[in-house]
Each structure stands twice: as structure tokens, then as C-alpha cells.
Amino acid sequence: MKKKIVSMLLASVMVMSLAACGSTQAPAATPDAGSDAAPATETSAPADSATDTQATSAERQTITWSVIDLNAGVNATGEYADQIMQQIEDFCGADLELIWYANDALSEKNSLALTSPSTMPQIMSWGGTVTGDVVSAAKNGAFVDLNNYIWDSEKYPYLSQLSKDVAANLTVGGKLIALPRTRVVGRYGLSYRQDWAEKLGVELPENATPDDVYKMIYAFTYDDPDGNGKNDTIGMEMTSYTGPFDIIQTWFGCGNGWQEKDGQLVPVWTTDEYFEAVDYIKKLYDDGLMPADFYSRPTDSWSNGCKTGENGVYIDVLDSGKRIWQYFEAEDTLTPSVVNPDEPAKMVLYGAVNGHTLATAGYNGFFTLSATTLDTEEKIEAALTVLDRLCSPEMLTITQYGLEGINYQYDADGNIEDLDADTENSDAVALANNYKGLNQLLTFLPSSESSTGAIPVKSDKFSEAQNNAYAEALQYAEVNPALSYLVGSDTYSQVGADLDSQVTAARTQYICGSISLDEFKSTLDSIRSQGYDAIISEVNAQR
Template sequence: MKSRKVKRWLALGLAGMMALGTAACGSAPAAPAESTASTAGAETTADAAEASGEETASTAERQDITFMTIDFNAGSSNTGEYAEQILSQIEDYCNVNLEIEWVLSDVTEERTTLAMANPKTMPMIMTWSGELTGNVVSAAKQGAFVDLSEYVWDAEKYPNLSQMNENVADTLTVDGKLIAIPRTRDIGRYGFSYRQDWAEKLGIDEPQTIEDVYDMLYAFTYDDPDGNGVDDTYGMEMTSYTGPFDIIQTWFGCGNGWAEVDGQLIPVHMQDEYKEALDWLRKVYEDGLMPPDWAVRTTDTWSNGCKTGESGVYIDVMDGGRRIWDYFVADETYTPSVANPDEAASMNLLGAINGKTMATSGYNGYFTLSASTCDTPEKIEAALTLLDKLNDNDMRLLTEYGIEGINYEVDENGYLVDLDVEDTTLAANYAGLNQMLAYLPRYTPEPAPELNERTQAQNDVYVANEAVAVFNPASSYLANSATYSDVGATLADIITQARTQYICGEIDEAGLQAAADQWLAQGGQTIIDEVNAQYQANQ
């Protein structure tokens, strides 16, 4: 008990010292990236964990595992009356002696940098935020991390980790070696949503093709979908946030940022399909199917058009479409359906168009195994077994909801009822422990809270989108491109600005090509060369 508290204090104290030290050196600070009850449920859970631990212990010696993870709770992660009990249940279930080093979220970058500078004391499992960076790729090339490709695809040993999406695994591969386990996120999050009641009023079927989408945008603009007799609607919600264009491009066959064409990786603006997509968007703009001032509308107004009835189509994350639907249903913003005033307005969370949509990276953060401290097959397998078993249903419940009878209960219909959703003191017992989860595979643990129809629709489309979502094949290579690190953002601005100008009719095809030529001349060709050198080495 005491040793764990000391380790926590040392970890947090070190983070604080690093922050002060960094400030003293003049460096910029790092950006910062749920009633008391009977313990009967706790005892039952503990018994099950103990039984599982005994069974596992009979087949393998318990290993000591050091795990550096991120504390988003200002030092209160896994604290409180039941904190040690919960951690012990995890150790017993996973058959490890677990030492967690909690690192405050605003000093994570400094702490990971310091850890890599001292290989002999690196935590066996390290948690990283965001996506791969050049520093991590460089360290991987020097052998800092265990090559996981020889282990994780063994479905018998790692039934959860082995279900990793191979496209996501590719983005975490360096020189042919899988260097990390992703903290997975929904791959199929992007897509097409629209006002279902507007479509019903106008007799429009669910769109499937690009032509169907154009017809819907036209009808939503010119056929008075709200029935007020005023020409005051647009088909497509749009602001200066141009993410919707990236999604639309995939409908035409474009890649996600980059694409593989004839054995080479190229940026999508070099694909023939890119021009087709921009010509279509230019027509949408010329025909008045999106707000004429979209390019100067600030991004903080994004989704307001659909909420207020100005626009009927929303192309972005599906949970954004769901939040618009939530807005229609909420008491304070209740919006009646134009098709049936006795009901609330609704959104159809459709997803893909023409059988395509854009994928997310599929992860946000990742775990690496340190080669210097996971230095035997037994240690590697123990670390991977921990990461695998943490995704079992029992561990998902424990780390996300705590102990049954204390933190949650199950109602007569089998749904989970969170008892401490507003009690931060009680929730602190298990708070932060889900930062150790890879969420592989992505599923809802049972029992689960009851979902409303809007959230269920959102989750259903996430699953449907995953099979058709287009990934960026160059992600990990761009992270290790020196030129991309130096001028990538500047070059992206050239293409983004030219796209906006072309759609709005401010430049013609020659102007669009001039921007592409400028991109190549100012470092783009070098980026292509650097990316493809890595890509070919991985083949």
C-alpha cells in the first residue's frame, strides 16, 4: 500500500520538477492534450479475479510490470477508499505485479523524452499521446522498442490484441516492425448525415450515389424543405472548416491525404479523381447549394446551420450529426419535425456515399514496449498479456465503471446504472485506469448503460463505415520525413487555399495546376521521395 503511494508521489513529483526545469530553461510548456453502497459486489468481483489469477498463475510465473500512463485527473487517478482493491483485482486477473507511473498530462512529452534518455530505467510499457512523431520513429529505428509483429497476431495467446486492424497496424510500423499497440478509436467516424424530416417532407429517398447527393442538396435549397414559403435554406452546411471536402473526395475515388497509385504513394491532389471532386464541388457552389460566404464563416459556427434550419446536410463526424439530433430533441432547443409536428426533427446518420468514406487514423495514442527493460521473451509476453487481458469484459467494466454495488448496479432490464456519475470522489477510485486500455477489439462491455436511439444509430454507422473507410497509407512515413516536418504545414496551406479558390471560382484549372507545381517546387517532391523510400523498404 505504502509503496504504491510513494511511486505515485515520485512520478508526480518528477513531472512537476521537469515542468519547473523546462520553464527555467526558457522552453515553451507542452500543450495539454466519472453514495456509498454495500461491498457485496466488490467481494464477488474480487473472488472472480482471485480465481482467474490462481488459474493463470498455475501456467506462468507472475512478472513485475512497470507501466507509464497518462493522468488526466490532476493527480487523483486511482485514488480513494477502493483504489487499492481495484488495482489488486487487475493484478490478480492479469497475473502481474503492476507498478503504475502516473504522469500528468501536461508534462507527458517531457517525461517520455527523459525516459528514452535513460534506457535502463525505461518503464516496460510506455503510453504515448496522439499519433507517431518523428522522435518516436527515430527511436524505433535505433531499436528502442520491441518488434511486436512476432507476437501480437497470435490469436491463442492474445485474443484481443490480435484483432487489431491491419491498416492501423501499418501506420504504427517502422522499417517493417510493428512498434506499438494502438489505443484504438472508431475508424468509421466520418460520413454523411442529413435532416430526415426534410427528406420525408420532400419525398426524397436515402441517397446512395454522388448524383443522389446533388439532387438532395438541390431540393433542400430550392424546394422549401421547411415549408415556410421563404427561400432561406441551403442544402449543405459549410464553414471555413474544409474537412467535409476531404470526405467528399473519397466518394470520387481519392485517397485520404495520400493514395497508392501504380506502386507509388502520391498526395491526393495529384490524382485525376481530385479534379473530378473539385469540379463537382465547384458546381455545388455555383448552383447556390451551400452558403455563398462559407469560406469566411468561422469554424466555431460549424453545425449551427443544421441546428437552426438553415442547412439540411452535414458532412463530418457521425457523432456531430448525432449531436444535432440531440439538439432537436432536447427540451430547451426542441425542434418539431416539418413532416410530423407531433415529433421532434431528426437526422439520418447515413455514413458512406458511393460505397466510400474517409477513415480516421483509427487510434489516438499508443503503447510501446521498451526493448531495454522488456529484455526477455517472458517479460514481453507478460506485458502483452496484461495489455490483452485488460480488454476482457471484466476488466473493461472494472476500469470504466468500477465495482458493482459500489460504483454501479444492474437494473431489472439488465442495463448498467452508474451510481457515481456525479460523484467525483467515489469515481476517483477507478478514474484513469482506462488509460491502460487499447480498446481492442472495440465493443461495448456487458452489462452496459441503456442507449437512446440516436446513440445506437451512431454506433451502428461506425461499424458499417469501417468496412469501406479509406485510410492514409503514408501516415507513418510522413512522421519520419524531415522535409514534411519542416515545411509540411506550409505546403498543405498552398493546396487547401487553392482548393477553396477553385471551388469559389476565383482561379481556373491553370491556377489550380500552378499551386500543385508550387507545392512540388517548395519541398513537395522531396517529401514524395522520402515517403516512397520508406514505403518501398516496407514492401
């Protein structure tokens, strides 16, 4: 078979964001529903049966697809890559030409593609949520209105189950212009090192307050949690990605991005609770409880502080806390507990604080279909059929576990057992590369939670703790009430992303002491006058 995968990339740097968050690691033994790892079912057919149920049509379409590369160019490469792609294409009934875009170049590549509608990839991958250029392009008719297609449950049994709430966040001018890469809603929270907390007597109670968290982080910084007699720990992990601050803000009741005040939706940074939260974060910084140089620390090494024993508190997606715990117990990185050296260290996936945590948008990243290069009904339906059939158990298996007998096998209980999960073994890594990155083709519809049942994977204590933490966090997860309205705000589509960046930058400057509180508030007032007052008006006019 002629190889159809086109490489157009530079080395990529994975940037975590609240809208992210999802992470793609080298194939691991246990997937999690909140990341880009495999969701799971108790009734899965082996991927090798894909060709038995292949689609038939009068003319097999070729679908071009720009795909996010999170693996520095090592995507679907190796001895079995063509065989895997052939099975995917036969099952989905179309030929695929995959164009890999490095994650940090994605925005630039997509903006360039929008300037040449006649050559746009037919399916385009985007990160984050629908804003800015996407909204403007949608209003100019760049994308297929999916409302005309995907609600047909006979043709699209998976896509048609898209949540109407999530669909509203992907709708511009009444047109559904994208399909989401769904994510667990209750995914964000706090994780901490259990043995450090036990040793110092600062384990979080069932209903922890921000003060409880402060005491823990303080003890992790100054009370020698590792017992080595050195002043070499900083309680809280932090990098230039300031998403954890957004999570902490919810603990003070100011909501997620926006909140309702006196019957009107307003940005959280216009509320008293926001300033209370930011002052709390500033105290963490002033008291030396997070790295003084966090603003210049690269995001791609984010969890290293907890793994190497510099930090003990990690605030972001709970599945990252799980992966730190797995690191502690891995054979080559075994980390003894400071309480009982005969046992490995452990992370507690805690979740909400003070009855609040951040909710995801229900998705992180999305796919648009080009209205110019998908210029016939047959092409549109072929592209949607591909996206729908990729949600099937067979495709969830092959895109994330590869080929049975080569990349995985079934154990005596019928659960998948990885044969290529050892990232220290060059032969195993080479095998995993045959399907690596293909999980970036998946929408995980109808939802991440339901997709979790799609592949028979044996549960373990790590995934059980993660799923319990997700369920607990979901009860307290604060949604952004303005998300669907922001998509319909002309001013937000033009300048919203830039103004949001200015708010984030000013917050960092205040936390680090570069500007005073009065200067911080003055900057926020200026941001309102630059367009945010108009955004507030446009958001509320739609309600």
C-alpha cells in the first residue's frame, strides 16, 4: 500500500491549557477517559475484524485531514503503520491523507489554510475552544453546517449523540461548525503527595478550605517533608502556564471565567471574590510556596517537580496527579514513601476545595469540515462517516492499541494487555510508533465517559482512584455560563483572545509584585474600555 501520511511539521512542544488539557503520552498500560489515551468497553471486537465490516460505496473518497502532532514527528511510522492505516481506511470507507501540524505551529498553520479556501484540508484539527479566527471564518461560510447532517442517528450513530450543551458552544450564527474532542467535565482539581502530608500531619480533611491547602503547602515548603535536613522543597508545582490559578479562583466562589451577578453575566475579574482569590495566590508566591521563577518555567516539564521531590502539590487535571503516582511506583523510578520506605510514595487525587473546582468546557480541541474542499454531498458524508466510525470499539482499539498479536493481546479475562508499553525498550517503542498519534483523530463521542466502556482494559488502583476523583469533582465543577454566548459575540471574536491574555498577564504581574493593586485594577479598567464592556453587553444581549 502506498503510504498516505504527509509530514509537515517542526519539533513540537506540548503546551497544557485549561481547555486541556488532555495529554498524549507514549502508550501506557491503562488509559484514562480524560486524556487522549484509550477509552474502554466490555464488548469490543478485535481491530483485525475491521475489514469484515468495511463501508461500500460507488466511489471511495479521499479525505485530507490536518492532525495535531504531539509526538515530534513520530506518528504512525514503522513496519506495521501502512497495515494499520489500511484497516482504518477500509473500516471507514475512505482513503485518508493525514497532514501533521506541530502543536505549537497549529494556530499559524490553520490561519494560513483559511487564506486559501480552495486548498484547505477537508477536515481541520483545532486546539482549545471556538474563538477568534474560527468564529470569523465561520461567519464567512468557511465550514460545513453540521446541523444538516449529524443528527441523523441511522447514518451517524455516534456523532448524533453529541450533547446539545456542548453543541451550543460550537455554534456560530445558528450553524454547528465543529465536532468536539470530548473531555470529562469534572477533570480539574488538586493532587498532593500523601506520604509528605501524613508525615507532617497536614492531610486535607473531607471539606478542605483554602486555609487548609495553604497550611499544607507551607509545611511542604518549610518543614522538611522529605526528611533530608535540607531546604530543598517548594510546596506547590507551578510553571508559565497559569491555569492552576483559574482553579484556585473557583475556591473563593468567583466562578469559571464568567459568573452571574445581579442578573447579568460578567467576567470573574470584575468581582470582589476574584481579588480575594488573587491575593491568596499572591500570598502563596510572597511566602515562597511556589517557584519564584514560575513564569519562565517551561510547561513541558511541568510535573517534574513532583516527580523529583521538589514539590508536593499539583493543581490541574486529576489524571496528571495519577500519572505522577504511577511514576512513583514504576520499577525504574521507584520512589519510597518517607513514612514507610518499604512502600512507594503515593499521590492523593483530591479534587474540589471549599466546594468548588473548575469544569472543562466538555471538550478540548475540535474538528471543522471545509465548505470549499468538501464541495459535494458525497464528500461531506464520507468525511462524517470517517469521524463517526472512528468512535466504534474497533477503531478506538486500533488507533490507540495497534494490532492484536503485535501491539497487544487479550489476557485470560478478555482484557487488553499491552505488548509495547515499555518506553525504555527500543523495540517496544518502535512497535508503538506504528499507531502513535492516531488517537488525535478521535472525537470520543458521544462522550469521554461513555467511551470509557469501549475497550476491555483491566482496571487498577490508579484508574479507579482517577475515576472516583472525576466523579467527586463533577459534583462541584463550575461551568462557564457565558461560553456559548462568547461564540456569538462579534467583539470577542475580534479582540477577546488578546484581551483575555492581557488579563492573565496583569494577574501574573500583580502576583509577582511587578505592579501594585491599584495598577492592576487600572489595567483591568483599561481592558474593559478596549472592548470588554462591549463583549459584556453582547453576551448579555443574547440571553
